Amino acid sequence: MTEYILNDKKVFEVFFRTEQVLQSGQFSAMSKFETEEIKFWIKSFNRYLTKKDKIIEMGCGSGRVLKALRSAGFSAIGLDNNKYLVNYCKNRGFDAFYSDAAKRVPTKQIGKFKAVGIAFNTLFNFPKNIRRKWVNNAYDLLAPGGILVFSAYRNSRFSSALIKERVKFYSTVIRPPKNFSIDFFDNHSIGGIRMVNPKGKTEWFSEWNNKNDLINEFHSWKKFKIIGMEKMKCGIAFNVLLQKC
Numbered sequence: 001m002t003e004y005i006l007n008d009k010k011v012f013e014v015f016f017r018t019e020q021v022l023q024s025g026q027f028s029a030m031s032k033f034e035t036e037e038i039k040f041w042i043k044s045f046n047r048y049l050t051k052k053d054k055i056i057e058m059g060c061g062s063g064r065v066l067k068a069l070r071s072a073g074f075s076a077i078g079l080d081n082n083k084y085l086v087n088y089c090k091n092r093g094f095d096a097f098y099s100d101a102a103k104r105v106p107t108k109q110i111g112k113f114k115a116v117g118i119a120f121n122t123l124f125n126f127p128k129n130i131r132r133k134w135v136n137n138a139y140d141l142l143a144p145g146g147i148l149v150f151s152a153y154r155n156s157r158f159s160s161a162l163i164k165e166r167v168k169f170y171s172t173v174i175r176p177p178k179n180f181s182i183d184f185f186d187n188h189s190i191g192g193i194r195m196v197n198p199k200g201k202t203e204w205f206s207e208w209n210n211k212n213d214l215i216n217e218f219h220s221w222k223k224f225k226i227i228g229m230e231k232m233k234c235g236i237a238f239n240v241l242l243q244k245c
């Protein structure tokens, strides 16, 4: 299997292109996904938060979501383990800091939040043990009764047309070297997308196939209760809302 691992600088370049490409509208499923996801977040925050409440996005990337939240009147900060992306967010005027969410986040220094968000399937790009670390950190970052919002792709429902679109989308933003194709996205999220050549084995990142798998996992997290779960109209994911008990 031939692999191509992106370094932090390359990931940063990918994010530049991602925002442009999504806005261009040429990838309709991906664009619909991000529009629906943001709508769900805003709807949830309007319901459970005031505009003064603090929000944090784990894995904030280039600040795509921070920007949308700011436009909606919310103040959110972001953390990411890619220093190029953190600097980029800061240059865009967002409050962002470096932190590895798979380790310990400095909860004592930054205080508690009314909401934690994890966008674009980031959580489910990781294997279960890493997801668990992110969720524990989210729990520690939340004030009592705070909410956790995220999206989770439904891999079993990916149509072949959508898979084609995703492969084309990521080829466009990642620009892999010649003779590589992108077949799957591994357990490091976009922070370490792996590309295999067409003869390589295709693997999927999520470990759930139906809604019950997903719900069972949320129950295993304990200390959170499910207060909202919405199948996306674009059909490829669930938007999920949990509350710290």
Ligand SMILES: C[S@@+](CC[C@H](N)C(=O)[O-])C[C@H]1O[C@@H](n2cnc3c(N)ncnc32)[C@H](O)[C@@H]1O
Pocket: 011, 058, 059, 060, 061, 062, 063, 064, 065, 079, 080, 081, 082, 085, 099, 100, 101, 102, 103, 118, 119, 120, 121, 122, 188, 189, 190, 191
């Ligand atoms: C799928 S991208 C989502 C970016 C952004 N939230 C968005 O929706 O546009 C995942 C992000 O998580 C970050 N990330 C990956 N592993 C991380 C970790 N261990 N700690 C913090 N951030 C991480 C990546 O650098 C990347 O910016």
